[in-house]
Amino acid sequence: MRRLNNFFTLLMCVFSIAACGQQPETSDADKSYNELVAELQNSSPAYTNAAYTPINDNSPLFTADDITTESFEYYSELDALQRCGVCIASVSTDIMPTEERGSIGSIKPSGWQSVKYDIVDGKYLYNRCHLIGYQLTGENANESNLITGTRYLNMDGMLPFENMLADYIKETNNHVMYRATPIFSGDNLVAGGVLLEGYSVEDNGEGISFCVYCHNVQPGIVIDYSDGTSKVAEENLSKKETTQTGNSEEKGSNEENKEKTDENPQTVPIVTENEQGSDGNTDTKYILNTNTKKIHLPSCSSVEDIKEGNKEETSLSKEALLLQGYTPCGRCKP
Amino acid sequence: MHIIVCLDDNNGMAFNNRRQSMDRVVREKILSLCKGDRLYMSGYSFAQFTEVAENIIVDENFLSAAGKDDFCFVETCTFSPDTAERLYVFKWNRVYPSDLKLSFDIEKSGFALLESTDFEGFSHEKITLEIYERESI
Numbered sequence: 001m002r003r004l005n006n007f008f009t010l011l012m013c014v015f016s017i018a019a020c021g022q023q024p025e026t027s028d029a030d031k032s033y034n035e036l037v038a039e040l041q042n043s044s045p046a047y048t049n050a051a052y053t054p055i056n057d058n059s060p061l062f063t064a065d066d067i068t069t070e071s072f073e074y075y076s077e078l079d080a081l082q083r084c085g086v087c088i089a090s091v092s093t094d095i096m097p098t099e100e101r102g103s104i105g106s107i108k109p110s111g112w113q114s115v116k117y118d119i120v121d122g123k124y125l126y127n128r129c130h131l132i133g134y135q136l137t138g139e140n141a142n143e144s145n146l147i148t149g150t151r152y153l154n155m156d157g158m159l160p161f162e163n164m165l166a167d168y169i170k171e172t173n174n175h176v177m178y179r180a181t182p183i184f185s186g187d188n189l190v191a192g193g194v195l196l197e198g199y200s201v202e203d204n205g206e207g208i209s210f211c212v213y214c215h216n217v218q219p220g221i222v223i224d225y226s227d228g229t230s231k232v233a234e235e236n237l238s239k240k241e242t243t244q245t246g247n248s249e250e251k252g253s254n255e256e257n258k259e260k261t262d263e264n265p266q267t268v269p270i271v272t273e274n275e276q277g278s279d280g281n282t283d284t285k286y287i288l289n290t291n292t293k294k295i296h297l298p299s300c301s302s303v304e305d306i307k308e309g310n311k312e313e314t315s316l317s318k319e320a321l322l323l324q325g326y327t328p329c330g331r332c333k334p
Numbered sequence: 335m336h337i338i339v340c341l342d343d344n345n346g347m348a349f350n351n352r353r354q355s356m357d358r359v360v361r362e363k364i365l366s367l368c369k370g371d372r373l374y375m376s377g378y379s380f381a382q383f384t385e386v387a388e389n390i391i392v393d394e395n396f397l398s399a400a401g402k403d404d405f406c407f408v409e410t411c412t413f414s415p416d417t418a419e420r421l422y423v424f425k426w427n428r429v430y431p432s433d434l435k436l437s438f439d440i441e442k443s444g445f446a447l448l449e450s451t452d453f454e455g456f457s458h459e460k461i462t463l464e465i466y467e468r469e470s471i
Contacts, residue, residue: 052431054350054433058350159429160430160431160432161431163428163429164349164354164355164430164431167355167426167428167457167458168355170456170457171356171358171456171457206352207352208352209350209352210350210431212431292452293460327343327425327427327462328343331441
């Protein structure tokens, strides 16, 4: 891992290395990254049932000077409100992790609240959400890289992009410029979203090029971004969903499990029997084929074909099973 | 026509006019599936084929140009299920960003699953190849 600890070093590095790529196309040549961030801080795009919204015609705002084939990673220092700032990296196999992720439970990002809702997959509203995913730069408990992010932001907003980068880099051995900028409005302690930009260097963006705003929202939950407190949305109250503030006794074991689910779920087992017990849910939700690693509904016609030795009933959520490497059956589509 | 596509867990195909992912083992399997028969694709798709293959035909209107027994590798455009007699679906078993998805439900569009095989890719832990054939009416 090659980490730059101060911005001066970063600038020296970026400016001294010949940029091999051309500047990404932008929809507005006059718009700079700083202007875009300021715009988003003043007015972020409305959430319209999509976890991410393309910004600036999906064109990243790296300049030619930013782009480099020298691997590096940079994390801004926390501001006066203990909030994360921009993180940027030229990601390659040089700095991708080779070990399983460690614990990040010691970090309490700005606005952190431990709260659970039945309507949130995995129960916990918030994850310690890596700005640059663990699978890209292998950062564990780095407070400058972890924000208070909803489960939805983490899994539906940012993870797909991290997956795309990671697999592209493994396949091509190329570099990808990656910048994650948390967007805080005013003095809010929780970011409204994260601006993500990616650009593959050696092929001048042919493989990877995007600029999106990932919404830090959770469907069905209303968040007060000033301090991270939350409540069930009015329309969901009629569904008798319950809100539970995580108690300290429960938090210990579940925090650890949750922390492991925050990032890189393909390599890390997450939910333990202990967590199932604490949720008090022992009903069978799915039938697993432990050989093919498929998830089936109990009513699926394929279930009867599963050998008894490979069949397993589970009450775990689909999300938890996906994180353990299971995939949904194509027939019953659980 | 035999159509070959790659899909993520959300039936996504591409994002921002770029494929979601690629794997050299998938390319080898595509060439193997065609067994020397004509394989049509766009110039964009051809650019990822470093493998030498004389049966590849590059045509930006390849879905119109291809004949009944030809193969088409589709990455960044939609197609009607009616154009295919057989579908070869490579599933990444991952979630990627997408703004172009397969526009139809395969099994509800008259295709039956013939075969499903998992294999390890170069940069993907598990890729699934599903082969579907149009059901006779």
